[in-house]
Amino acid sequence: MDGIVQLQRQLVDYNASLFHEGFLDDQFNQLQQLQDESNPDFVVEVVTLFFEDADRLLNELTKALGQPSIDFKRLDAHVHQLKGSSSSIGAQRVHRVCISFRNSCEEQNVEGCLKNLQQVKHEYSLVKSKLETLFRMEQQVLAAGGSVSR
Amino acid sequence: MESCNCIDPQVPADDLLMKYQYISDFFIALAYFSIPLELIYFVKKSAVFPYRWVLVQFGAFIVLCGATHLINLWTFRIHSRTVAVVMTTAKVLTAVVSCATALMLVHIIPDLLSVKTRELFLKNKAAELDREMGLIRTQEETGRHVRMLTHEIRSTLDRHTILKTTLVELGRTLALEECALWMPTRTGLELQLSYTLRQQNPVGYTVPIHLPVINQVFSSNRAVKISPNCPVARLRPYAGQYMPGPVVAVRVPLLHLSNFQIYDWPEVSTRSYALMVLMLPSDSARQWHVHELELVEVVADQVAVALSHAAILEESMRARDQLMEQNVALDLARREAETAIRARNDFLAVMNHEMRTPMHAVIALSSLLQETDLTAEQRLMVETILKSSNLLATLINDVLDLSRLEDGSLQLETATFNLHSLFREVLNLIRPVASVKKLSLTSHLASDLPMHVIGDEKRLMQTILNVVGNAVKFSKKGCISITASIAKPESFRDARIPDFLPVPNDSHFYLQVQVEDSGSGINPQDIPKLFTKFAQNQSLITRNPAGSGLGLAICRRFVNLMEGHIWIESEGIGKGCTVTFIVKLGITDRSNDFKPPSLPKVLGNHGSTNFTRLKVLVMDDNGVSRSVTKGLLMHLGCDVTTASSSDECLRVVSLEHEVVFMDVCTGLDGYELAVRIHEKFLKHQDRPLIVALTGNTKKVTKENYMRVGMDGLILKPVSVDKMRGVLSELLERRVLFETV
Numbered sequence: 001m002d003g004i005v006q007l008q009r010q011l012v013d014y015n016a017s018l019f020h021e022g023f024l025d026d027q028f029n030q031l032q033q034l035q036d037e038s039n040p041d042f043v044v045e046v047v048t049l050f051f052e053d054a055d056r057l058l059n060e061l062t063k064a065l066g067q068p069s070i071d072f073k074r075l076d077a078h079v080h081q082l083k084g085s086s087s088s089i090g091a092q093r094v095h096r097v098c099i100s101f102r103n104s105c106e107e108q109n110v111e112g113c114l115k116n117l118q119q120v121k122h123e124y125s126l127v128k129s130k131l132e133t134l135f136r137m138e139q140q141v142l143a144a145g146g147s148v149s150r
Numbered sequence: 151m152e153s154c155n156c157i158d159p160q161v162p163a164d165d166l167l168m169k170y171q172y173i174s175d176f177f178i179a180l181a182y183f184s185i186p187l188e189l190i191y192f193v194k195k196s197a198v199f200p201y202r203w204v205l206v207q208f209g210a211f212i213v214l215c216g217a218t219h220l221i222n223l224w225t226f227r228i229h230s231r232t233v234a235v236v237m238t239t240a241k242v243l244t245a246v247v248s249c250a251t252a253l254m255l256v257h258i259i260p261d262l263l264s265v266k267t268r269e270l271f272l273k274n275k276a277a278e279l280d281r282e283m284g285l286i287r288t289q290e291e292t293g294r295h296v297r298m299l300t301h302e303i304r305s306t307l308d309r310h311t312i313l314k315t316t317l318v319e320l321g322r323t324l325a326l327e328e329c330a331l332w333m334p335t336r337t338g339l340e341l342q343l344s345y346t347l348r349q350q351n352p353v354g355y356t357v358p359i360h361l362p363v364i365n366q367v368f369s370s371n372r373a374v375k376i377s378p379n380c381p382v383a384r385l386r387p388y389a390g391q392y393m394p395g396p397v398v399a400v401r402v403p404l405l406h407l408s409n410f411q412i413y414d415w416p417e418v419s420t421r422s423y424a425l426m427v428l429m430l431p432s433d434s435a436r437q438w439h440v441h442e443l444e445l446v447e448v449v450a451d452q453v454a455v456a457l458s459h460a461a462i463l464e465e466s467m468r469a470r471d472q473l474m475e476q477n478v479a480l481d482l483a484r485r486e487a488e489t490a491i492r493a494r495n496d497f498l499a500v501m502n503h504e505m506r507t508p509m510h511a512v513i514a515l516s517s518l519l520q521e522t523d524l525t526a527e528q529r530l531m532v533e534t535i536l537k538s539s540n541l542l543a544t545l546i547n548d549v550l551d552l553s554r555l556e557d558g559s560l561q562l563e564t565a566t567f568n569l570h571s572l573f574r575e576v577l578n579l580i581r582p583v584a585s586v587k588k589l590s591l592t593s594h595l596a597s598d599l600p601m602h603v604i605g606d607e608k609r610l611m612q613t614i615l616n617v618v619g620n621a622v623k624f625s626k627k628g629c630i631s632i633t634a635s636i637a638k639p640e641s642f643r644d645a646r647i648p649d650f651l652p653v654p655n656d657s658h659f660y661l662q663v664q665v666e667d668s669g670s671g672i673n674p675q676d677i678p679k680l681f682t683k684f685a686q687n688q689s690l691i692t693r694n695p696a697g698s699g700l701g702l703a704i705c706r707r708f709v710n711l712m713e714g715h716i717w718i719e720s721e722g723i724g725k726g727c728t729v730t731f732i733v734k735l736g737i738t739d740r741s742n743d744f745k746p747p748s749l750p751k752v753l754g755n756h757g758s759t760n761f762t763r764l765k766v767l768v769m770d771d772n773g774v775s776r777s778v779t780k781g782l783l784m785h786l787g788c789d790v791t792t793a794s795s796s797d798e799c800l801r802v803v804s805l806e807h808e809v810v811f812m813d814v815c816t817g818l819d820g821y822e823l824a825v826r827i828h829e830k831f832l833k834h835q836d837r838p839l840i841v842a843l844t845g846n847t848k849k850v851t852k853e854n855y856m857r858v859g860m861d862g863l864i865l866k867p868v869s870v871d872k873m874r875g876v877l878s879e880l881l882e883r884r885v886l887f888e889t890v
Contacts, residue, residue, distance in 0.1 A: 027867045031778065034785040034870065042781050050774045081772055084813075087867065088775035 004146035011137045011148065018134065023127050027090030047131055050089050054124055057082045061117055065110075075113065076105040082120070093123045168226055175219045182216025204258055207251045214244040292441045295323040300452045309460040316453050317347045320428065324442055327395055327432060331402070332382060332425040334359065341382070341425055357381045363399075368423050373400040373443040373450075382427050395430035398438050400446050402426050403454040426450055498550065505546050512539045514875050521871075551704055562711050566738050567607035569599060569661075573634060576614050584622050589630055596635035600659070604736030609708045616701045617665050617729045625669025628726070637662035637732045658736045660714065668726040677718050709733055764788045764877070765806050767838070769799040769823070770813035775866075779811060779843065782873050796823045803827060807838040809880060812860075814842045824858045839880055843868065 018024045035042040060078050064071060083098035097119045104112030138148050186209035193205055218240045224233045299319045303312050317329045328348055332341035335356065341364065343355040357364070363380045376383060378394035401423040428446060430436050516536045524532060577593055584591045614632075621630045637660035672680070680702050709716040712733035720727035766788045770776035773794070780790045791807070793799035800823070803810060810827065814820030824840050831837030841862035842855055855863050861884060864876055 026869075027778075030867070030869050031781070034781045036785060039781060039784060046774065046777050046781065049777055053773050084772040085774035088772065088778040 004141065004144045007137070007141045007144055008146050008148075011134075011141055014134060014137060018130055022092050023130055025090045025092040027087065029090070031089060044135060046089055047135075050085050050091070051128060053085050054082060054094075054128075057085075058117075058121060058124065061120075065113060065117060070110060070113075072105050072108050076102060079105060091124075091127045094120065094127055097123050172223060172226060175222050179216045179220040179223075182212050182219065186212050201258060204251075204254055207247065207254055211244065211247040211251045214240060214247055218244050288439075288441050292445045296445055296448045296452075299323065299449050303449075303452055303456045304459075307460050307463045309457060309464070312453065312456045312460060313345050316426075316449060317345055320446070320449060321347045323445070324428065324430075325434075326428050326430060328427075328429040330427045332357070332427065334404070334422050334424065338422065344424075364425060367399045367425060368401045371401065371447070373398045373438075373446040375438060376427075378429070382425060383429065395432035395434065395436070396438050397427060397429045398443060398446060399425055399427045400450045402450045402457075404457060426453075501546075502550055505550075506543075509539060509543045509546065510879065513543060518871055548701070548704060562606040562609065562708075564604055564736065565607060566602055566604050568601060569603045569634075569735075570595060570601055572607060572611055573614075573632070576611060576618060577632075579615065580618050580622060583619075584630060587622065587626070589622060589625055589628060591630050591632075593632040594634070596633075598636055599634060599661070600737055602738050603661075604658075604738050605712065605733070606708075610712070610733065610735075613705045613708050613731065613733075614663060616705050617663075617731070620701065621665050621667035621669065621729070625667045625726075628668030630668075631666045633664045633666075635662050636660065656737070658734055660732050661735050662730065662732045664728060664730045666726065666728045671723050671725040671727050672718065672720040673723055674720060677720065680718060705731070762787045764808055764881075765791070766809045766811060767791045767793060767799065767803055767807045768811045768813075769793045769796070770811075770843075771795055772813065775813065779813075779868070782868065782870060783811075785870060786874055786877065788877075796826075799823060800826055800830065803830070803838065805831065805834060805836065805838070809839045809841055809877070811841050811843055814844045820844075820860075821854075821858045824855075824860050828859045839884065841876075841880065 019028075031043050031046060057078050061075065061082075064075050064078065079098055079101045083095060083102065086092075086094040086098060097116060101113065101116035101120060104116050141148055189205055189209060193202065218237070221233065221237045221240055225237060299316070302315045302319050306312055306315065313331055317331065320326060321329045326347065328346065330343060330347065331345040333344040334340070335342050339359055340356040341359055361381065363376055364382065367374050367376065376397050376399045378397045380397075382399060383394060383397045402425070404422050404424055426446075430438065513536065516532055516539065519532050520529070520536065573593060573595060577591065581591055618630065618632060706716050709731050712735070714731060714733035716729070716731035718727055718729050764787070766783055768776060768779050768783065768790055770779060770792075771794055776792055776794065780792055783790045791802060793802050799810070799812070812820050812823060820842055824842075827840055828837070839861040840859065841864060842860050843864050843866055862876070862880055864872075868876070
């Protein structure tokens with residue numbers, strides 16, 4: 001009993017810290033609210049989708065920037081997609097970086113773009129690991145017989 | 151016949167005597183010879199003389215007589231035998247002829263005498279004919295005059311002209327001295343001198359109507375000679391030796407419009423008359439002749455007819471003028487009424503929109519506020535705000551509803567709904583309130599009550615809620631019971647509504663709902679007033695100032711629209727009351743023809759708001775945000791279809807989808823898609839609503855979106871509550887544009 005409570009508390013704290021540190025914003029809250037009996041794994045599904053999407057997009061971006069003549073339009077389209085996805089799940093930091101990435105694309109600033117790409121990758125990996133940790137903790141609580149409150 | 155003294159001439163006579171005899175004989179002979187000549191001459195002259203033979207005889211006789219006398223001349227002396235023979239012959243002949251003549255005359259003289267009498271007779275006859283001729287001529291004259299007069303009189307429809315013309319023409323035809331018309335006054339007791347021939351402006355003499363002379367004239371339809379001294383004949387002031395001429399008076403019937411029936415001739419007794427007085431010149435020694443009197447009578451009748459025509463014309467002109475005036479007034483009133491109605495409708499339309507918008511904002515935001523972290527004090531305040539605004543929203547809706555109800559423009563919706571679940575919902579809504587007041591709530595639904603019915607669910611719920619709400623409101627303790635059953639005609643007898651007989655058939659039935667409470671009851675005398683709008687039961691108003699009093703009025707309107715009745719029974723104050731209503735609902739056996747329940751008007755953070763089975767389509771090319779939006783909508787209970795591109799969206803979209811959520815972060819694609827969707831459903835009335843979702847706060851303008859036909863715009867991020875609010879708003883108002 002105690003263990004469950006502790007685990008739960010840990011989960012809550014971790015959740016709060018994510019928000020606190022700006023990795024996630026209210027949109028993630030909304031997602032969590034959407035999870036109910038009819039849709040128990042909603043958040044996991046959406047986040048997984050995000051991971052896949054983001055991986056793909058980052059690959060594209062890397063490829064595009066590796067070209068001798070950079071197609072900024074295409075670059076911009078990809079970044080736009082990534083921006084949309086990240087804002088949909090509430091990955092705040094990623095979202096912010098995408099915004100500045102877009103500005104660089106508009107300016108056709110190659111160096112800026114390269115720098116932005118680095119930032120995006122960094123932020124993305126951060127938020128990915130954080131989310132994975134969160135889910136793992138949730139699983140632990142559930143396995144122990146507790147419930148995850150939203 | 152003179153005796154011829156032809157005596158023998160042998161006597162030696164005196165020479166003198168003989169001389170005289172000689173001369174006389176000569177002259178006699180002469181005369182005797184000349185007379186026939188004259189006769190012949192004159193007979194020859196006259197063509198017609200029937201007695202020629204007689205004349206010849208007479209002539210012969212005279213000639214012979216003359217011859218005899220002539221021959222006599224020769225016999226005075228000694229004469230020869232020849233002379234004597236001639237003499238004798240002559241005498242003999244003369245004797246024969248004269249006898250013949252005498253005999254003839256016996257025949258002729260009576261004839262001659264009779265000729266004389268016949269001549270006399272003929273002369274008399276001629277004289278008589280002359281007289282008759284004269285008469286006919288005068289009559290014809292009269293006729294001509296009458297025709298001319300009639301023509302003159304009837305050629306005008308103006309009353310004044312008619313009368314004036316009559317007098318003038320009569321005066322001219324009959325060469326009158328004076329002619330006047332006395333009309334009855336308004337009171338009918340006097341005759342007033344209205345028109346005269348010679349005087350231009352007759353002074354208003356009046357005479358009382360019951361004078362004997364006037365009665366005499368009025369009682370006969372002939373022209374009556376009256377004395378020149380009677381009051382009606384004193385037509386002008388005269389001085390001294392003036393002797394008025396012979397006077398005649400005749401009555402002129404005045405036909406009143408009211409007596410005039412089309413097929414009957416008006417009664418004589420109800421007529422009123424005017425008096426026409428005619429005076430001959432005093433110095434002409436003329437008298438009134440019969441034909442003149444007849445002329446006057448005929449004219450008087452014609453005048454009566456002409457006057458009645460004029461009166462009818464006047465009447466019809468007056469009626470026509472009146473009608474025109476009334477028409478104008480009516481037209482004006484109608485235009486005013488139309489303007490008023492239009493103004494009222496405009497007002498309602500504006501109020502409808504304007505009043506509800508802020509209400510929504512207040513209610514939505516205060517409900518959202520409720521869900522945030524608040525201190526207890528703040529929470530209390532927010533709750534009060536919410537309660538008050540809900541009340542206000544209800545009030546606004548009630549007033550707007552009632553106006554629409556009164557207008558007759560409210561039409562019930564017909565949809566299939568679940569009757570049992572409706573009652574459940576009502577109970578759920580009321581239960582908390584009842585339990586707060588420690589009232590027990592029981593309900594009983596009859597077993598034969600159909601599950602799915604056709605009717606206006608929203609309004610039925612409103613009615614039931616109102617009735618039950620009233621029961622709860624006015625009860626301080628005890629229990630409230632709700633019974634619902636099918637109204638049966640056999641068991642149904644109510645003196646209050648004698649003509650109402652709820653007869654069910656295959657397509658519909660009558661639902662009877664009875665709500666009994668053990669509350670404060672109502673004085674039976676006050677019951678009729680309850681349904682009047684804004685009337686509050688005086689005894690209750692002090693205890694319960696909430697409520698506008700419109701509720702029952704609206705309920706009754708709804709119930710009437712549903713072809714039913716509602717009534718209240720109460721034993722008296724403190725004995726509780728029972729409200730019963732019966733409404734007509736349609737029966738359906740297709741329970742799968744299920745439409746989602748329509749939304750209650752008051753928005754707020756109701757957990758019961760759900761958009762079950764609302765079909766929506768989400769178009770988003772970003773997989774993540776697509777699944778987020780889908781999840782959001784599914785959480786709210788919608789039936790979501792997704793599309794990941796414009797083309798797929800166009801392929802999939804159908805009339806079943808009520809809303810299409812379109813992500814327009816990708817710029818102009820969204821515009822085009824909206825246009826294409828519009829084209830696809832151009833002919834259909836209920837095309838899906840198109841809502842744009844965008845995170846782009848920059849170049850978004852409402853006009854741009856409205857121009858391409860989008861019905862709404864929402865900014866990302868969208869929270870659950872926001873989406874919920876958006877959906878309800880959208881479905882209610884068919885349009886939603888969030889301001890940037």
